[in-house]
Every structure is written in C-alpha cells, then in structure tokens.
Amino acid sequence: MDLTYSTEEQSFRAEVRAWLQDHLTGDFAALKGLGGPGRDHEAHDERLAWNRHLAAHGWTALGWPEEYGGRGFSLMQQVIFHEEYARADAPARVNHLGEELLGPTLIAFGTEEQKQRFLPPIVAVEELWCQGYSEPGAGSDLANVSTRARLEAGPDGDQWVIDGQKVWTSLAQFSQWCFVIARTEPGSQRHQGLSFLMVPLDQDGVEVRPIEQITSGSEFNEVFFTGARTDADLVVGEPGHGWGVAMGLLGFERGVSTLGQQVGFARELETVVELARSNGAYDDPVLRDRLARAAVELDVMRVNALRGLSALTAGSDSSAGGGAGSIAKLVWGGWHRRLGELAMEVAGADGLTARGAPYDLDPLQRLFLFSRADTIYGGSDEVQRNILAERVLGLPREPRPA
Known part of the structure; x- marks a missing residue:
C-alpha cells in the first residue's frame, strides 16, 4: 500500500483546507470543537445548520456513488477530507448514523424505491437517523434481541407492528x-428470523427517554416500541434475513471517518503532553515514556487503519479479510481508554475536582x-475477540449456556 499522496491528492487537501477556512467563519466559527464524544447535546440546532451548509456545498456522502447523490470520491480523498475536517476543529456532524451507516447499507441492500x-x-x-440494535438483554450479543x-x-396497506425496547x-x-x-418469525432463535426495519419515531407507539450520562450529556436513550408501526415495504433485504444486513452495516461503521x-x-x-510540560509531570520518566509510547502507537494505528481500509476497498470482507475492522476497534478502543487514564495521572489531584459548579468538567476529565x-460501544472487546477467534482463526465457538 502506497501511503504517499499524489499531486492531485495534495491539491485536493489544499482545496478542502481552504474551503473550511473560508466557511468556518461568522456564526459557524463559534461551533469549533463542539459536539464531540460525550458532548452531543452541545449546540445541536446550530450544528444541524452547519451540516446543511456542508450539504449545500457538496461535502456530504463523499464516498457514495454519484447516481445516489454522492461525490464518488476515492478512499484517499475521503481520508483527506476527514483529516482536514478534524484539523480545522470543525464541529461534530449530526448525521453520522444516516450518512455513514444507513446510507451505504441501503445502497448495498435496499430496493430502488x-x-x-x-x-x-x-x-x-x-x-x-438513530440505530435500534442494543437491548437490555442484547447488548454485546445482538443475536439475542427480543423486540418483535x-x-x-x-386500511392503508400492510404494516409491521413493533413491540419491544431498545437501549443505548x-x-x-x-x-x-x-x-x-x-x-x-415467531419461535426463531439467535441469528434466524430477524428483520431490518426502518421505523418513523414521530408516532404514538414510540417513547424516547434520554439517559443522563456521567459526562453530563444525554447522547444515549431508551426507546420503547408499543404497537409502533411502519409500512410493510420498509424492510431492508428479505424479511427474516436481517442479520446479514445488520452485519453489513457494522462493517460500514468502521470506515474512513475513523x-x-x-x-x-x-x-x-x-493536550495531555502540554499539561505534563506545564505542571511538571513530564519530568517523571515513567509518565514521559508512556506519553512517547502513546504517540508511537497512534502513528502505527493510522497506518494499520489505512491498510485495513485498503483491503476492504479491494473487496476483502471485514472478517474473512483478516478481521481488519475488529482489529481496528480493539486497537483504538484500548488506546483511547488508556489515554484517558494517562490524562488523569498527568493531571494529578487537579483531575479530581470539577472546574466549576455544579458539574463543569474540563476536556481531559470528560475524555x-x-x-x-470505548471498549464497549460499537462492538465490545469480547465480541471483537470472538469474531477474530471464530471467523478468522477458525477456533471452536465459545460454549453457550443451555
């Protein structure tokens, strides 16, 4: 895999960087850095307006085929856009689940209608869009879903009537x-008899209850379906064969935005390194070594992610192609979690108190x-290791309770 950028790709990077500099101004400039992990509640309406501004200028659905409204960009062009977007400290986008997950899934599995x-x-x-996968009894084990x-x-045609609860x-x-x-399919078990349905939330049969998180936001929710309805033709793929569609979507989850x-x-x-230099923690050789190790691991993680994405683009499946998606999730989830722990060690006693009342966390505390x-959402470490063991290495399945 060639990790160098061509002249055309370097020109594209300059175009993206210039556009962001020109447009992250005025009211939009105040949105810089907002809406990151644990902060999805920040300036939602304003970030929605920014997202629609991106769309109006052709900066959404970058990798989708042009026939479906996308830009048809290459893998490296998409990587460049996401890197420059992050470097510009542009606000977190509000439609990741629709643009990066459902859209590619519909392109792959949906009907033309x-x-x-x-x-x-x-x-x-x-x-x-939001994602109705996890349940109180089916988080890491998605095949255990009980929503029916x-x-x-x-009077207006056949409809699916849905009862159950989703969480997170x-x-x-x-x-x-x-x-x-x-x-x-009544009586079905595990991966069999599941369907992938698209359900409108603005109806009497749906109740959404936000879950307050320790970071003070409410990104996650419980969703209760009590006789909720959706049209019969809003099933993606064949009824009863939704497992394959669901797994296909999870493959898109670990795409170029990573x-x-x-x-x-x-x-x-x-930020952690700067804090260590300012408060003297950098003088501790053990902490200094851990900071250096984190930097090296991050560089390796980027190269590995590019290699995995290149394999997927070349037609290799996430599991059969060496488990690239599962490996990437294990690596970045563990790395980021360790970074949070390291940040608190660098902060020392100051990390134990909020910077203001009643619960004003600083960025490193929120991190x-x-x-x-990180090692749970998007596929827990346990599940990723099972995927690698069973689908890639061919080891026996883990025994399940009778």
Whole structure:
C-alpha cells in the first residue's frame, strides 16, 4: 500500500483546507470543537445548520456513488477530507448514523424505491437517523434481541407492528427515523428470523427517554416500541434475513471517518503532553515514556487503519479479510481508554475536582469518563475477540449456556 499522496491528492487537501477556512467563519466559527464524544447535546440546532451548509456545498456522502447523490470520491480523498475536517476543529456532524451507516447499507441492500425515498434526505441532512440494535438483554450479543414485529393488514396497506425496547440508542431524541433489528418469525432463535426495519419515531407507539450520562450529556436513550408501526415495504433485504444486513452495516461503521477520529486523538494527546510540560509531570520518566509510547502507537494505528481500509476497498470482507475492522476497534478502543487514564495521572489531584459548579468538567476529565465506554460501544472487546477467534482463526465457538 502506497501511503504517499499524489499531486492531485495534495491539491485536493489544499482545496478542502481552504474551503473550511473560508466557511468556518461568522456564526459557524463559534461551533469549533463542539459536539464531540460525550458532548452531543452541545449546540445541536446550530450544528444541524452547519451540516446543511456542508450539504449545500457538496461535502456530504463523499464516498457514495454519484447516481445516489454522492461525490464518488476515492478512499484517499475521503481520508483527506476527514483529516482536514478534524484539523480545522470543525464541529461534530449530526448525521453520522444516516450518512455513514444507513446510507451505504441501503445502497448495498435496499430496493430502488427505498434508495429514492431515503437517500436524498440523508444527503441534504433533512432527516436524521438513530440505530435500534442494543437491548437490555442484547447488548454485546445482538443475536439475542427480543423486540418483535408482526405483519398486519391495515386500511392503508400492510404494516409491521413493533413491540419491544431498545437501549443505548444514540441521538434518538434528535432523530426522525430509527433502523431497528426485530424478530419477525415467531419461535426463531439467535441469528434466524430477524428483520431490518426502518421505523418513523414521530408516532404514538414510540417513547424516547434520554439517559443522563456521567459526562453530563444525554447522547444515549431508551426507546420503547408499543404497537409502533411502519409500512410493510420498509424492510431492508428479505424479511427474516436481517442479520446479514445488520452485519453489513457494522462493517460500514468502521470506515474512513475513523482516520478523522484519529486526528482528534492526536489533538487530545497533544493536550495531555502540554499539561505534563506545564505542571511538571513530564519530568517523571515513567509518565514521559508512556506519553512517547502513546504517540508511537497512534502513528502505527493510522497506518494499520489505512491498510485495513485498503483491503476492504479491494473487496476483502471485514472478517474473512483478516478481521481488519475488529482489529481496528480493539486497537483504538484500548488506546483511547488508556489515554484517558494517562490524562488523569498527568493531571494529578487537579483531575479530581470539577472546574466549576455544579458539574463543569474540563476536556481531559470528560475524555477520561467517556473513554471508559470505548471498549464497549460499537462492538465490545469480547465480541471483537470472538469474531477474530471464530471467523478468522477458525477456533471452536465459545460454549453457550443451555
């Protein structure tokens, strides 16, 4: 894999950098740095306006085919955009789940009618999406979902009627739609009999309850479906075969935006190093060694991510192609969590108190608290190791309780 940039790619980087400099001005300039992990509640409406500004200038759906409203950019062009976006400290975008997850999934598995209905509003950031996967009894073990849906005839055509509960549903309080994994075949177990449904949230049968987090925001939500309805044709893929669609979506989750994420990681590491220099912690040889190790690991992580993405672009599956997605999740989740711990060690006693009443956390305190979840959300470490062991190494499946 060639990690050097061509003349055309360097020119594209300059174009992206110049556009962000020209447009992150005025009211938008005040949004810089807002909305990151654990801070999704910050200036949501203003960040939505910024996202729509991006869309109006063609900076959404970068890797989608042009026929579906995308830009058809190459892998390296997408990497460059996400890196420059992070370097500009541009605000976190509000439609990651629609643009980076559902959109590519519909392009791969959806009907032409579904694509024509749902892709344009995602590109324009007119409809926001959330993910209805995890449940109280089916977090890491997604195949254990108990939310059920049955097909019923109605005056306006057949509809799926959905009953169940989802949890850890990111940004549901801001979303108009949710893609839901539900059991649609009575008596089915595990991966069988599941369907991937698209469900409108603005209806009487849906209740969204925000969950207050230790970082003070409420990114996560509980979502209760009690006789909620969606049209019969809003199932992606064949009914009862939603597991493959769900796994396909998770493959898109670990896409090129992770390279921009790592630019954010580098900025956090730089903040920790600056604090260590200013408060004297850098004089401790053990802490200094750990900071140097974190910097080296971050560089290796970027190269490994590029290699994994290149393999996927070349047609290798996330699991069969060496487990690149699972390896990347294990690596960055563990690295970021250790960075949060290191930040608190560098801060010392100052890390134990809030900077203001009633609960005003500084960025490093928020980094520490939110990064505790990095090894759980987006696929827990346990699940990623099982994927690598069973699907890549061919080891026996872990025994399950009878």
